[in-house]
Amino acid sequence: MDTIAAYEELAARLRRIGALEEVAGLLNWDQETQMPPKGGAQRAEHAAAVASAIHDLASDPRLGELVAFAATAQGADAVNVAEAGRIHRRAVRVPPALAADLARASALGQEVWVKARTASDFAAFAPTLERIVALKRAEAECLAEDGISGYDALLDGFEPGTTAAELDAIFARLRPGLVDLAGRIAAKRPSAPAIAGQFPAEAQLALARRLGGVFGYDWQAGRLDLAVHPSCSGSAGDVRITTRIDPSDPQDCLYSTLHEVGHAVYEQGLNPAQAMLPAGMHASMAVHESQSRLFENQLGRSRAFCDFLFREMQTGLGSAGVADPDALWRLVNAVQPGFIRTEADEVHYNLHILMRFDLERALIAGSLPVRELEAAWNARFLADFGQAVPDARRGVLQDVHWSAGLFGYFPTYTLGNVYAGEIHAALQRDIPDLDARLAAGELGEVVAWLGERIHRRGRMVPPTRLIAEAVGRAPDERALLDYLEAKYSDLHDL
Structure with missing residues (x-):
């Protein structure tokens, strides 16, 4: 497969991931601004479904193959290829069920947090936070590599290449x-x-x-x-x-x-x-x-x-x-x-x-x-x-x-x-x-x-x-x- 064709397919897959990430953002925006009070459970399932779709695309072996085929790309294309490799490496380390559970728990967590914050009641939020922390620890263990800590693995998702x-x-x-x-x-x-x-x-x-x-x-x-x-x-x-x-x-x-x-x-x-x-x-x-x-x-x-x-x-x-x-x-x-x-x-x-x-x-x-x-x-x-x-x-x-x-x-x-x-x-x-x-x-x-x-x-x-x-x-x-x-x-x- 030539580099140009490989890059075009890789870019199309990256755009789908980018579009779904924006859909996830819209779901979160709607939850915070417009969603009816009884919509939290449904929204958690929406978020989990989108997260699963993103994870499937990011962990697909085909994406890894395309990274290898397009390795000689230049300029912005090279940045996209390198980032595709990074996205793929992180995704394959996280089980699909964990990615969905994290999205679901975070959507539900925000609903519980709003109510607990209004009531100033940490005890009402603590069980939900325990669930989220447990899931984030599991994700961190999956992502940690080359001797870096679990926290550094999470930090890398926001600030690539930076350590605690x-x-x-x-x-x-x-x-x-x-x-x-x-x-x-x-x-x-x-x-x-x-x-x-x-x-x-x-x-x-x-x-x-x-x-x-x-x-x-x-x-x-x-x-x-x-x-x-x-x-x-x-x-x-x-x-x-x-x-x-x-x-x-x-x-x-x-x-x-x-x-x-x-x-x-x-x-x-x-x-x-x-x-x-x-x-x-x-x-x-x-x-x-x-x-x-x-x-x-x-x-x-x-x-x-x-x-x-x-x-x-x-x-x-x-x-x-x-x-x-x-x-x-x-x-x-x-x-x-x-x-x-x-x-x-x-x-x-x-x-x-x-x-x-x-x-x-x-x-x-x-x-x-x-x-x-x-x-x-x-x-x-x-x-x-x-x-x-x-x-x-x-x-x-x-x-x-x-x-x-x-x-x-x-x-x-x-x-x-x-x-x-x-x-x-x-x-x-x-x-x-x-x-x-x-x-x-x-x-x-x-x-x-x-x-x-x-x-x-x-x-x-x-x-x-x-x-x-x-x-x-x-x-x-x-x-x-x-x-x-x-x-x-x-x-x-x-």
């Missing part, structure tokens, strides 16, 4: 700077303006949609809905985001939306010539998170952007008790330990992630039984943040990830923050009038820069190399720490 040991080294260098900065800010006993009033859902959503457009989200290729936990799903011409509403504080809606818009603009900006093929997919979840955290924080919480946001808030929401753009800047960058990760300030956010990283590794290793997770969470939170967790809703039940089986995802948030620090420094260098553009709400050049250097490149090179080539240096944590030090020294006269 490598992340430990980065996080060990990051933690002291974060703890020191948090302590110096606390010593200043900072106060910040507070938002006052009640803000109707439609007014918040209208402003959220306005901000999405400013940051380059194509509304003809997406939509915004409400969910318990904000998310983004889809690619190319169908990229959907969700947010949530707090009637007394529009920050949650606005900044959750900006975060998800960062994800969505990345997906909308991928190379259409490689649609549903690995070369045209995101490089890794850390690269994905770098886009969302950049939009939410370095850009969205900048002093310059607060000039624009203040005007838009006055038009869409009224005064909200905030006197001027400077007061808004101080408000959206208030620093204080809090229970909720998604609401955490930039100084404390990564400490939330480091805690989850350690806990989920212990769960997968089996050294932390699920029944002891809540107590372990509360003890670790008290040690790291100096606060006693008041209830499970604001503690161990706050995140959707474990109910969805997403073990290995959490550390990509902090690695994404590290990447975002590097990208922000490069944007400041390459777009000298960046602040003026932010103040005017003109983000076109920023989105174009990201599109050229990151989005359209997809998975053409490994994640670390992608960021290094985008910013002109090997990424590390210093840019993030320098950014935080400069910003909060300015805010608090450190």
Whole structure:
């Protein structure tokens, strides 16, 4: 069989896998936004059926044969061949029944989690989580090879080629700077303006949609809905985001939306010539998170952007008790330990992630039984943040990830923050009038820069190399720490 024919057949099979993965995403989006309350059991079977179909395609011996036949492909084709080999190797190690059980358990798990979170009842969720953890351990054992740990095998599904040991080294260098900065800010006993009033859902959503457009989200290729936990799903011409509403504080809606818009603009900006093929997919979840955290924080919480946001808030929401753009800047960058990760300030956010990283590794290793997770969470939170967790809703039940089986995802948030620090420094260098553009709400050049250097490149090179080539240096944590030090020294006269 010649290389061209082999590649064409391989690409067709990869596109089918990519299409089914998007179907799985649509099922999850519908479950979180539109599905009737009694639809959970059926949805679990839908998810299991799609997962089985994906597994059948990925584990088919024919895919492995085509990888060998197309081994001399070049350019993007070579990336697709290599990724097909990786997909096939992982799939053949996981029994079909396990793949279906995982999808089924994760769909059911999200339903149980929503109810348990509402009731703040970890005991109601624990048996379901025990089932999910057991299945993820089984999957990790199947995937582990060449001496890597089970957790590293799961992490590889989100951040290819990265190990927990490598992340430990980065996080060990990051933690002291974060703890020191948090302590110096606390010593200043900072106060910040507070938002006052009640803000109707439609007014918040209208402003959220306005901000999405400013940051380059194509509304003809997406939509915004409400969910318990904000998310983004889809690619190319169908990229959907969700947010949530707090009637007394529009920050949650606005900044959750900006975060998800960062994800969505990345997906909308991928190379259409490689649609549903690995070369045209995101490089890794850390690269994905770098886009969302950049939009939410370095850009969205900048002093310059607060000039624009203040005007838009006055038009869409009224005064909200905030006197001027400077007061808004101080408000959206208030620093204080809090229970909720998604609401955490930039100084404390990564400490939330480091805690989850350690806990989920212990769960997968089996050294932390699920029944002891809540107590372990509360003890670790008290040690790291100096606060006693008041209830499970604001503690161990706050995140959707474990109910969805997403073990290995959490550390990509902090690695994404590290990447975002590097990208922000490069944007400041390459777009000298960046602040003026932010103040005017003109983000076109920023989105174009990201599109050229990151989005359209997809998975053409490994994640670390992608960021290094985008910013002109090997990424590390210093840019993030320098950014935080400069910003909060300015805010608090450190």
